[in-house]
Amino acid sequence: MSTLKNRLTAIVEEAFAAAGYNKELGAVTFSDRPDLCQFQCNGALTGAKIHRKSPMMIANDVLPNLSENEIFKSVTVAPPGFINMILSDEFIAEEAEKMAESDRLALPVTEKKTIVVDYGGPNVAKPLHVGHLRAAIIGETLKRLARFLGNDVIGDVHLGDWGLQMGLIISELYREQPSLCYFDENYTGEYPAESPVTIDDLSRLYPQASARSKEDEEFRMAAMQATKELQNGRAGYVALWRKFLEVSVADLKRSYARLGVDFDKWLGESDADPYVAPLLKILDDKKLTYLSDGALIADVAEETDEEPMPPVIISKSDGSQLYATTDLATIIQRAEDFNPNEIWYVVDSRQSMHFKQVFRLAKKAGLVDDDTVLYHVGFGTMNGSDGKPYKTREGGVMSLSVLIDSAKAAAKERIEASEVAKDLTDAERDDVAEKIGIAAIKFGDLINHRARDYIFDLDRFLATEGKTGPYLQYTVVRITSLLNKAMAANAAPGKLLPPQSDTERELLIKLFSVGDVLLRAFEDKAPNAICEVMFDIAGLFNRFYFENKILAQENEEIRASWLGIIELVRRMLLMLLDIFSTDVPEKM
Numbered sequence: 001m002s003t004l005k006n007r008l009t010a011i012v013e014e015a016f017a018a019a020g021y022n023k024e025l026g027a028v029t030f031s032d033r034p035d036l037c038q039f040q041c042n043g044a045l046t047g048a049k050i051h052r053k054s055p056m057m058i059a060n061d062v063l064p065n066l067s068e069n070e071i072f073k074s075v076t077v078a079p080p081g082f083i084n085m086i087l088s089d090e091f092i093a094e095e096a097e098k099m100a101e102s103d104r105l106a107l108p109v110t111e112k113k114t115i116v117v118d119y120g121g122p123n124v125a126k127p128l129h130v131g132h133l134r135a136a137i138i139g140e141t142l143k144r145l146a147r148f149l150g151n152d153v154i155g156d157v158h159l160g161d162w163g164l165q166m167g168l169i170i171s172e173l174y175r176e177q178p179s180l181c182y183f184d185e186n187y188t189g190e191y192p193a194e195s196p197v198t199i200d201d202l203s204r205l206y207p208q209a210s211a212r213s214k215e216d217e218e219f220r221m222a223a224m225q226a227t228k229e230l231q232n233g234r235a236g237y238v239a240l241w242r243k244f245l246e247v248s249v250a251d252l253k254r255s256y257a258r259l260g261v262d263f264d265k266w267l268g269e270s271d272a273d274p275y276v277a278p279l280l281k282i283l284d285d286k287k288l289t290y291l292s293d294g295a296l297i298a299d300v301a302e303e304t305d306e307e308p309m310p311p312v313i314i315s316k317s318d319g320s321q322l323y324a325t326t327d328l329a330t331i332i333q334r335a336e337d338f339n340p341n342e343i344w345y346v347v348d349s350r351q352s353m354h355f356k357q358v359f360r361l362a363k364k365a366g367l368v369d370d371d372t373v374l375y376h377v378g379f380g381t382m383n384g385s386d387g388k389p390y391k392t393r394e395g396g397v398m399s400l401s402v403l404i405d406s407a408k409a410a411a412k413e414r415i416e417a418s419e420v421a422k423d424l425t426d427a428e429r430d431d432v433a434e435k436i437g438i439a440a441i442k443f444g445d446l447i448n449h450r451a452r453d454y455i456f457d458l459d460r461f462l463a464t465e466g467k468t469g470p471y472l473q474y475t476v477v478r479i480t481s482l483l484n485k486a487m488a489a490n491a492a493p494g495k496l497l498p499p500q501s502d503t504e505r506e507l508l509i510k511l512f513s514v515g516d517v518l519l520r521a522f523e524d525k526a527p528n529a530i531c532e533v534m535f536d537i538a539g540l541f542n543r544f545y546f547e548n549k550i551l552a553q554e555n556e557e558i559r560a561s562w563l564g565i566i567e568l569v570r571r572m573l574l575m576l577l578d579i580f581s582t583d584v585p586e587k588m
């Protein structure tokens with residue numbers, strides 16, 4: 001079903017056309033002055049130039065075609081030519097009732113597309129760090145939003161599992177345990193089922209190797225050699241690499257699960273490998289590559305470029321492939337496997353040049369159709385209070401699980417100090433703390449437009465007031481407890497009556513705007529607007545709750561209608577929280 005705003009637009013467009021004006025002028029928006037009206041149309045102002053008439057004249061010509069419509073309580077013209085609309089309370093109640101009767105609260109769907117969302121991008125054997133946090137939570141939200149709106153969506157983690165870090169770890173492990181069968185080139189037996197390393201080994205081996213490679217040129221060469229041999233299929237290295245992958249992915253899945261993040265595909269850069277040869281052939285056939293200092297490169301600059309656009313390096317003189325090569329090969333794989341209409345890359349904005357280059361070359365080479373959308377959903381950095389990318393106290397990169405644990409610990413402290421603590425067992429306190437901590441982190445991030453940097457401020461994120469995850473959770477908990485109390489008193493939600501107060505009216509109109517907000521967020525690939533509407537809804541509910549003694553209301557019809565409204569609010573908040581993959585504790 002089309003959103004209320006779009007249906008009103010259709011009505012106003014008709015009214016413009018019937019008065020002899022351009023139909024397109026009839027676009028309706030939610031009013032920015034809810035004290036004056038609920039909806040407005042500014043088309044008469046735009047129309048003045050086209051029709052060479054004053055905006056007031058146009059608006060007054062259109063007005064009679066609208067005033068007759070009984071969905072409106074009033075339609076008025078305000079200088080310099082706004083058309084202001086207020087819906088009738090009966091119509092508002094009907095719309096609210098329709099919403100309540102619908103499983104998905106009458107929220108819209110979009111024209112169905114197949115969309116691949118590439119997000120996460122963790123590197124095997126390196127721990128997840130806060131830089132991967134934003135990719136995970138923004139990507140998960142966008143994936144769920146696109147799916148909620150009816151699209152076929154494939155979330156792919158795109159593991160970094162094929163680069164130099166693999167050779168580094170192989171070489172480092174060789175230093176520690178040279179006698180492992182994986183290193184014996186003459187070994188012909190089966191490789192052991194058990195992994196020779198644990199996740200702790202991996203987290204130790206990588207930094208060790210990385211530091212060594214910076215000081216020890218020979219070690220670095222050996223690691224590059226090992227990487228190449230792995231990529232060429234040396235049996236022992238491949239077997240070892242599989243173990244690294246297994247151990248690492250199991251660990252990644254645990255961290256992601258805590259964040260409510262899950263992927264449909266656990267493909268990695270290595271899965272693009274079979275597509276590299278075909279890629280090179282296509283580029284060669286189309287004469288897009290040439291040799292420069294032994295490296296194979298491709299030009300992607302365009303005449304209209306305002307900033308320099310360096311060529312894409314496809315392979316270096318030693319034959320090793322680069323980041324861009326993998327991304328291009330992956331595009332061929334995705335086109336083959338999913339034939340997507342769009343591919344979204346949820347990756348740090350600092351990689352924007354990389355994606356510009358990759359997208360241009362992909363189009364030039366015809367890896368995807370001209371109308372396939374390749375989109376870099378860039379995001380800013382999460383900073384510490386010093387305004388610089390978030391670090392540990394020692395100045396190192398903070399691992400994601402440590403970050404989540406710290407949010408959980410802070411949430412737990414608050415719970416222990418609060419009223420509800422006495423009603424909760426230890427295990428329950430732990431569960432509640434985890435849910436609150438995660439919501440705090442997620443909404444602290446997602447309330448900001450993704451392109452913006454923000455400061456990680458746990459105290460602020462955990463507050464139950466303000467635009468925070470815990471505030472939303474708390475609002476739902478409050479509504480649930482109210483509904484439970486009502487049930488216990490045999491008072492059930494019932495038919496929605498025309499609104500009794502301004503707050504009630506405003507709350508319902510706000511609920512009617514959610515569909516438009518979702519469409520907008522999808523269009524912009526920016527979920528922060530959804531956060532804003534959730535906070536608006538929660539705020540209006542809290543005002544409504546404060547203004548009315550709901551359970552004590554003696555008129556049963558009014559009470560049932562009020563309970564119906566808050567049940568609607570609860571369903572809406574939960575449905576939206578689900579897009580954010582955020583749980584609500586039972587008590588808090």
Ligand code: ARG
Nearest residue numbers: 118121122123158160327347
């Ligand atoms: N692994 C990369 C990193 O840690 C991110 C990968 C992003 N996705 C992509 N298709 N390039 O920086």
